[in-house]
Structure formats: C-alpha cells, structure tokens
Amino acid sequence: MQTRRIKFTLSFALVLLLATAKAQTYTRISNGVSINTKGITTEITFFNNGIVHVKKYPVGNVAETKSFSVIGKPGKPTVAIIEGKDGLQIKSKNIAVIMSMPSGQIKFGNNEGHLYLQENSTSFSPVKDGNENTFRIKQSFKLERDEAIYGFGQFQNGHMSQRNQQLLLKQENMRIAIPFFQSIKNYGVFWDNASATVFSDSNNVASLQSEIGNCIDYYFIKGANADSVIEQYQLLTGEVPMFPKWVFGYWQSRERYTSQHELLDVVNRYRALKVPLDGIVQDWQYWGEDQADWNAVRFGNPRFPDPKKMIDSVHNMNAHIIISVWPSFGYKTKIYKELEAKNMLFNFQTWPPKDVKVYDAFNPEARDIYWSHMKNDIFSLGMDGWWLDATEPEKAGPDLVIDAQSTYAGSFQKVGNAFPIATTGGVSDHQKQLTKDKRVFILTRSAFAGQQRYATMLWSGDIQGKWDVLRAQIAAGCNLSLSGIPYWNTDVGGFFTGNNYPLGVKDPAYKELYVRWFQFATFCPMLRSHGTNTPREIYQLGNRGEWAFDAVEKYINLRYQLLPYIYSCAWQVTSQHLTMTRALAMDFASDKNVWDVNNQYMFGKSLLVCPVTDSLYTSRAGGVAETNFSNVKTTSVYLPSGADWFDFWTGEKMKGGQQVSKQVPIDIIPVFVKSGTILPVAASKQFALEHADSTLEIRVYEGANGEFILYEDEGDNYNYEKGVYATISFKWNNAKYQLEISDRKGKFPGMLQTRNFNIKLVGKDEGKVVKYNGKKVVVPFN
Structure with a gap:
C-alpha cells in the first residue's frame, strides 16, 4: 500500500467550495484507488475491464449508499496505476482513467490516448433530508458539440437524441425515470441515485443533479457498440429472463370488462371469428365497486361469481389471462388492515384519493404480505400473469408531503424513483421461488434501472389517442430500450380518446388512427389493444370485408407469421443482451443522418419499420368525418447507409443512404428488410402454442x-x-x-x-x- 499525506482546507457555502491542495494523496484499494484532492475523496475502481465505478464525497464524510440496481459482482481486472506530471492514471485492459491535478477532474479514454468523456465540475450543496444532514449533488460532463446521447427512460416529447434539453427524472404516469444514458461514441453513464434527478445539457456541458445523495456515485461503461454498452450495463444491473411465448401473440384489453360473462364473450367471439388471440386482460374493480374495497387483491364483485371457472374457461379456449393489481388499498380490505397493523402504509394521497393508501414496497415483510394475498387469492386460481398498475406509485398532493414520507429504505425523497423496481421485484422473486413451471410475466407502467431482471414489460402509460402522441411513442420506446429496458409497448389507439374522438370506433377518423397505431404495435415487443372511452375489439371496427376490420386482421395474422423471428429475437435479448425496439443509431452509427431520426426504428436487427403517423385518408367536411381511399398517398422513408434494403411487401431492392417515397394505402406500413437477412416466416395460427x-x-x-x-x-x-x-x-x-x-x-x-x-x-x-x-x-x- 502506498500513501502520501495531504494538507487541505474545506469550506462550505451554499455549494461546497473546493479548496486548493498543496499536495495530493492516493491509497491503493481493491481494483483501483482512493484519492483526496481539493477536499473531495474520490474512489475510482474497475468493476471489470469495461466498467469504471466512481464515488465522490467530502473528505471526512461516510459514503454510505444502497443501490437498488447494481447486483453484479466485481471481477478482478488487472489495474495499473501510473503517476505523471499531469495527474494520476488508472488503467485496465480497455479503459484509461486520468485524474487531472490539482483540479480533480476525471477523463475517460482508451490506452492509446483517445478521449471518450471528461468531467467538468462537481458540487455538494448541504441540505436536510428530514433530520439527516446530507447533500444535493451535481456532476457535469463535457460533451462534443455534435455528440448524440440517448436514454434516461421514457419521455413523451418526441426527441430521439437527448441533447440540448432539460429532463426531470422523477417517476410519473407516462414518464419513466432511468438515470442512465449512452453516447453515439459507444459509452454509457449510469448515475446510481434513486432521488429526483435533473439532467440538463447546454453549451456542450451536460449535468446530473440529484436532490439527495450522501455521495456522487456513477459508473462509466465502455462498449464496442450500443449493444455491448447495454450488455455491460446488464452485467452490472441484471440480465433479462425469457417471457412465455404466448406473451408475443395478440392481447385484447379494455378499461374494463365489467363481468365474467363479458370477458369470456370477448374470447369466444375471437375464436368464432377465427381471429388469432393469445391474451385477455382483466382491469380494475373485479374486487367490487366500493372505493373502500379498492384493490382488495381478490375477486369480490358479484359480477365475477366464479373466477376460477372464468380462468379455466379462458384456458380451455387456449388463451391466457392477466389481471390488474395496484400497490394501493382501500381501508376495508384485509390487506390494508394487515399492512396498517405493521405500519407499512404511506400517508400521502394516491388515486383514488379517499381512504386509499400505498404500501411500503421497500419493506421486505410488506412485499411478503403483498405476495401472500396475490398468491392465495389470485395466482392459486390459475392466473397467468400480472398487470401491476401505477407502480410510480400514483401520487396526489404536494411533493413536500410525499417526499417527507418515511420508508423502510429512507425518505421517499431519497429513494422514491426506485419504488417500481421494489414492488415488481418482490412479485417476480416470489413467483419464481414458488414455481419454475410458469414464467413470470409482469405488465407495468414504471421502471427503474435494473428492472429488466424482473420479467417486466413496460407500457407508455395513459396517453392520449392523437397522431402526434403516436409519433412520440417511437422515440419514447427507443430511448427506454437504450436505457437497458428491452420490453415495452403502448395502448393501441391511445388510452384516452374522448376529448379527440368522442364517437370512438364509430368515427372513421379514429378508425384510421387506430389502424395506423395497430400497424406500429405489430412491430413492438408486445401487441396489446387497450383503452377507455371506446371499445376496440376487432368486431367493434365493423365486419370482415370492411377496411378497418380487414387491416387489423391482416396485422394480427402477420404478427403470428413473424413469431419465429420475434421469439428468436427474445432469445437474443436474454442470451446476447440485445434489444428489439432499436433506434437507427444502434445499428447505423456511422450514418450521421440517422442519429436523430424519431419516426423510424429497427425491430430486431433485420426489419426497418416506418410507422405512418399522419392522417391521410380522413377529412371532416362539414364537421363529419369521411374517408376517401381513391388516391393512394405516399410517405417519405430514409434508408440508412451501410446496407441494401428490400421492400418487405414487394421484394424490391434499393440502395441505402437515400430518402425514398413509398405508397401507403391504409393496409400498408412501410417495412424494409436489411440485405443479408434470413427471415423465418410461419403460417398464421390461432394462438402462439397451437402447434x-x-x-x-x-x-x-x-x-x-x-x-x-x-x-x-x-x-x-x-x-x-x-x-x-x-x-x-x-x-x-x-x-x-x-x-x-x-x-x-x-x-x-x-x-x-x-x-x-x-x-x-x-x-x-x-x-x-x-x-x-x-x-x-x-x-x-x-
């Protein structure tokens, strides 16, 4: 061990001022060094040859942190430490970290001197977390002027590249906060903090500022390409299990099926029509309609008189069923009383607001209680999976009240962003411990870093049925995938439609939107129709022979024809850390034209998908919507350079690196296949495991x-x-x-x-x- 002594002064104002040191000191620690400079202790350690862990805290403080995300065990890479006139170098096989002296700034590069990323400034602002003294922490980095970055979870702003904007990373319906981004330069940064965080990028300086943190804690991750960055990130935070094959078929849902008879009638009608179907979803109030019985985690509604018979009937029709369960409970429910007796309920308002409380998912005993009710009263009936709704959790009331709430893991302000991984993780772990015969499947609308390990399929929340919202889903899904969460989907047609299409499926204008949204969703990890205001089962669109019905049926059948490709892609997600919904920059990084394309993406490594996100065939002459298909419209598509492309529908071959115009009749979405592709196509079937x-x-x-x-x-x-x-x-x-x-x-x-x-x-x-x-x-x- 090698040590030098240091004299330093440390003074605090609103922001910790970093004093000038007369000398520096470092101590060799496992896989790296600890060094004091300008009043800050910095620990730089190598998790492996491609991941560097950086922790910073004021000298004399204790850097106690709990990661909800990191579960990987550090390797034993060979680390060299070299002192030079410009600072200290800590090097592995793949990464060279340079701490400049006396500034303490860190640079990340390779051993040939190429620079990937460098820090700009560090600050610690003293704040109170309840009665605890802690800090508001901030770290900034210098980015190249034209450097594109991606990730941070899911946002509904339509941006593909996250440059030159400010993002609030705080869980909310329709917003998923993942404090991880990756660069077109093939590196990533995971900011390991579960409090509300602001990302800001201006004048080529990007910063991350979290409300609460005993220390700055982040990981620099280097890969050869976007997929290998995600691979390293998942080695750090958890790998992705396989979903059941039936998840990748077609799913029908509605807010809500009001009775056992109604739900079974939907499955019966699909089977009678011979339209493929794999799943049906039961939304809320199967427990009853009294708000005091909210989310009783049991069937109590008299319109569901025999839930086991209902589930068995779904299975006898060769379909599967999942059910909505929330993390909040009405005061009359058995689970509420059990959790309340152990002081395991939060005291902030949720939805619905009256006498409904959210449980403390950070408490392992509370997770045990939650699962015991799910297991005994629902899973034991034969339920196939879970729709864990409102896992942000849903919050109402002032942030000050919510943030001050005490949890098992600290204040809500400190750990709140990790609530979704805590609650979904508890369900996933418990089910897998109970049985290995049925794979875990959880549909949920919020996530935190590492949640990919818990068999969760994200959806984009309670979005509006509008054309611009449809377009925004493309960048939202791609950026979530680039955040290491590979499984994502949307409510086909948008959740809310009443304000825009009060007539719902009776409005030809809504049918056009629904058909285009359905075409997009066919090329998403999950194909699921759901929403309120209007029903949207296929027979609600008309009869066979009518344009909306026929277009939707065509794409349901196409989904099943592509199942061998889709299920094999799912195996690549599990075995190779790949992702299905792929921003074009993942596969064509050398083509700068695609770095910020927000209306096209790859589905798997082979299919280029270009959703139609404008109304082309409906007008409202005299206030009444009318369709006119007499003139076939066109849309513009960019074919990335570096490959030739084949029109999926016609087989026509085209060169990459050009903009092309494609005809888009109502039943066609532009899809192109990359040269060199080998694509398996099956005959359609009525359900995924039919034969x-x-x-x-x-x-x-x-x-x-x-x-x-x-x-x-x-x-x-x-x-x-x-x-x-x-x-x-x-x-x-x-x-x-x-x-x-x-x-x-x-x-x-x-x-x-x-x-x-x-x-x-x-x-x-x-x-x-x-x-x-x-x-x-x-x-x-x-």
Whole structure:
C-alpha cells in the first residue's frame, strides 16, 4: 500500500467550495484507488475491464449508499496505476482513467490516448433530508458539440437524441425515470441515485443533479457498440429472463370488462371469428365497486361469481389471462388492515384519493404480505400473469408531503424513483421461488434501472389517442430500450380518446388512427389493444370485408407469421443482451443522418419499420368525418447507409443512404428488410402454442453475408435456464450464393424431429424445399 499525506482546507457555502491542495494523496484499494484532492475523496475502481465505478464525497464524510440496481459482482481486472506530471492514471485492459491535478477532474479514454468523456465540475450543496444532514449533488460532463446521447427512460416529447434539453427524472404516469444514458461514441453513464434527478445539457456541458445523495456515485461503461454498452450495463444491473411465448401473440384489453360473462364473450367471439388471440386482460374493480374495497387483491364483485371457472374457461379456449393489481388499498380490505397493523402504509394521497393508501414496497415483510394475498387469492386460481398498475406509485398532493414520507429504505425523497423496481421485484422473486413451471410475466407502467431482471414489460402509460402522441411513442420506446429496458409497448389507439374522438370506433377518423397505431404495435415487443372511452375489439371496427376490420386482421395474422423471428429475437435479448425496439443509431452509427431520426426504428436487427403517423385518408367536411381511399398517398422513408434494403411487401431492392417515397394505402406500413437477412416466416395460427411450425418459409435477402439463429423451447417454464432448448443456425454466404443450415443444437420435450424449410430467395424466382432432420444441409442457388 502506498500513501502520501495531504494538507487541505474545506469550506462550505451554499455549494461546497473546493479548496486548493498543496499536495495530493492516493491509497491503493481493491481494483483501483482512493484519492483526496481539493477536499473531495474520490474512489475510482474497475468493476471489470469495461466498467469504471466512481464515488465522490467530502473528505471526512461516510459514503454510505444502497443501490437498488447494481447486483453484479466485481471481477478482478488487472489495474495499473501510473503517476505523471499531469495527474494520476488508472488503467485496465480497455479503459484509461486520468485524474487531472490539482483540479480533480476525471477523463475517460482508451490506452492509446483517445478521449471518450471528461468531467467538468462537481458540487455538494448541504441540505436536510428530514433530520439527516446530507447533500444535493451535481456532476457535469463535457460533451462534443455534435455528440448524440440517448436514454434516461421514457419521455413523451418526441426527441430521439437527448441533447440540448432539460429532463426531470422523477417517476410519473407516462414518464419513466432511468438515470442512465449512452453516447453515439459507444459509452454509457449510469448515475446510481434513486432521488429526483435533473439532467440538463447546454453549451456542450451536460449535468446530473440529484436532490439527495450522501455521495456522487456513477459508473462509466465502455462498449464496442450500443449493444455491448447495454450488455455491460446488464452485467452490472441484471440480465433479462425469457417471457412465455404466448406473451408475443395478440392481447385484447379494455378499461374494463365489467363481468365474467363479458370477458369470456370477448374470447369466444375471437375464436368464432377465427381471429388469432393469445391474451385477455382483466382491469380494475373485479374486487367490487366500493372505493373502500379498492384493490382488495381478490375477486369480490358479484359480477365475477366464479373466477376460477372464468380462468379455466379462458384456458380451455387456449388463451391466457392477466389481471390488474395496484400497490394501493382501500381501508376495508384485509390487506390494508394487515399492512396498517405493521405500519407499512404511506400517508400521502394516491388515486383514488379517499381512504386509499400505498404500501411500503421497500419493506421486505410488506412485499411478503403483498405476495401472500396475490398468491392465495389470485395466482392459486390459475392466473397467468400480472398487470401491476401505477407502480410510480400514483401520487396526489404536494411533493413536500410525499417526499417527507418515511420508508423502510429512507425518505421517499431519497429513494422514491426506485419504488417500481421494489414492488415488481418482490412479485417476480416470489413467483419464481414458488414455481419454475410458469414464467413470470409482469405488465407495468414504471421502471427503474435494473428492472429488466424482473420479467417486466413496460407500457407508455395513459396517453392520449392523437397522431402526434403516436409519433412520440417511437422515440419514447427507443430511448427506454437504450436505457437497458428491452420490453415495452403502448395502448393501441391511445388510452384516452374522448376529448379527440368522442364517437370512438364509430368515427372513421379514429378508425384510421387506430389502424395506423395497430400497424406500429405489430412491430413492438408486445401487441396489446387497450383503452377507455371506446371499445376496440376487432368486431367493434365493423365486419370482415370492411377496411378497418380487414387491416387489423391482416396485422394480427402477420404478427403470428413473424413469431419465429420475434421469439428468436427474445432469445437474443436474454442470451446476447440485445434489444428489439432499436433506434437507427444502434445499428447505423456511422450514418450521421440517422442519429436523430424519431419516426423510424429497427425491430430486431433485420426489419426497418416506418410507422405512418399522419392522417391521410380522413377529412371532416362539414364537421363529419369521411374517408376517401381513391388516391393512394405516399410517405417519405430514409434508408440508412451501410446496407441494401428490400421492400418487405414487394421484394424490391434499393440502395441505402437515400430518402425514398413509398405508397401507403391504409393496409400498408412501410417495412424494409436489411440485405443479408434470413427471415423465418410461419403460417398464421390461432394462438402462439397451437402447434409446432412443421413448415417454415425461410426468406433470404441477398446482397451481404448473414446469419440467423432460430430458437425454440417448451414455451412456458424455466427449463431453458438448464439448457433445455434447441437452436438451428442459418448462414447465407453471398459470395458463394448458398445457404447453410447447421446441425440442430440441443433438444426439448415436444421438439419436431423433422420439418420442411421452404427456402425463398427474395427478388428471385428460384426457391427450394428442404426436408430437415436436424443434420447440416447446404442449399446452393444460381
């Protein structure tokens, strides 16, 4: 151990003033150093070769922190420490950290001298957290002028790049606060703080300021590309489990099904129409309509006389059901009384406001109680998953009252942003401990860093049914994915429609919006129709043969045809840390034209999706909405450079790096396939697990080498964690113009031993049929 002594002075004003030191000192600690400079203790340690952990606090203070996000265990990278005239260098295999002297500023670069990011300033402002002395903390960084950054969770402002704006990172309906961003330069910064935080970027200086913090605590993460940044981040905060295969089918929902009969009638009608369906959702008030019985976590409404029979009936129709559960309870409920007796309820207003209280999800015993009621009164009936609503949690009343609320983990002001990971994590852990036969599935509207490990599917909240809101969803979903949360969806058609479309589905203008929103949602991780003000089951749109019905049915069937691709992408999320909803900058970072594109994205690594986000066929002549499809309209699409592109619908091949105009009749959303893609396409089915895909069409998009790994398993248990699954690799060699189908790897119960692959070379007349028995096959083309 090597130590030098330091003399320093430390004075506080409104902001801690950093005094000039006559000398510096550092102490070698595990995987790094601790150094005092200008009255600040800075700990710089390497979590691994690609992640640097930085902690700062005033000298003499204790940097006690609790991370709700970080669960990874540090490795043992080789770390070199070099003293130089310009400061101290701490280096791993991949990253060089330089602390400048005497300023104490930190720079992150590589061992060849290339700079990624540098600090600008640090401040600690003394504040009170109840009776505790603590700080408002702030760290700023210098960014390059044209450097694009992404992440911070979900915002509804339509911005793709988060440069030159101010964002409040505080959980709220329609806003998801994740204190993590990543740069087009392939690094990320995770700010490990659960209090309300403001990100601000102006004049190329970006800062993060949190209301409460005993210390500044952040991680610098370096990767080779956006996916590897997310991989490192998930190694730090938790990896993503597989959802059941049925999650990726079509889901029908409404606010709300008012009876057992009504819910079952919806599933029956889909089956009678032979329109595919995998899931139905029961929203609130199944417990009863007395507000004092709010969220009793049990069936109490007489209109649901036999909930087990209802669930069994859904299953007998080969569908699945999830149910709404909130983190708040009315005063007459059994769970309220049990939590109240143990002082485990908060005292701030929530929604609905009268005599309803939120539980302290930070308390492990409270999480046990919460789950015990869910397990005994709902899960035991055969429920398939959870809709954990209002996990911000929903708050009403003054922030001062809410922030001062004491929780098991500290004041709400200090830890409030972590409420969603605490409550969803409790449910996820408890269910997985109970059974490994049914994968956890949680639909929820809020998240914190690391929540991806708890099998949660986020949705974008109670958004308005409007065209500009539809467009804003694209950037919102992409930025959430870039925040390390890969699963996300929206209420198709927007949750609220009454102000904009009071006639709902009877209004042709709303039908046009709904159809376009549905097309977008087909290429999202979950396809789920939900909302209030108007019903939106497919038969509400008209009859087969009418434009709205036919367009929606077409995309439901397309969703099922793409299930082999989607489920294999889900395996890539779990096994390779990839993400489905991908900003164009993730895959085409060298093309600066895509850095701030907010109306296109990649779905998986192969499909370029360009949603139609304008009304093209409806007008309100004389105040009455009328449709006119006589003239086919067009929309503009940018094809990123670095690849050739094929029109998904026609097979037409085009060069990348250009803007193209595409016709968009009401039943077409522009979708392009990247050259080198191998795309498996199945026959449609009535539900995801109806049958194995004994015949698959394998579409090959030539022009570049490519590979696709088809993933298959039992569909709904955790045996895949033990290696019980199978993969088949397809490789296209563009120079040899041949497709190689590998030996099948692995096995699982019910696996097809033989099947047919219909190989189609897109844009060419040639196609071939391969009878595959698990052994390698090479398929040449002319």
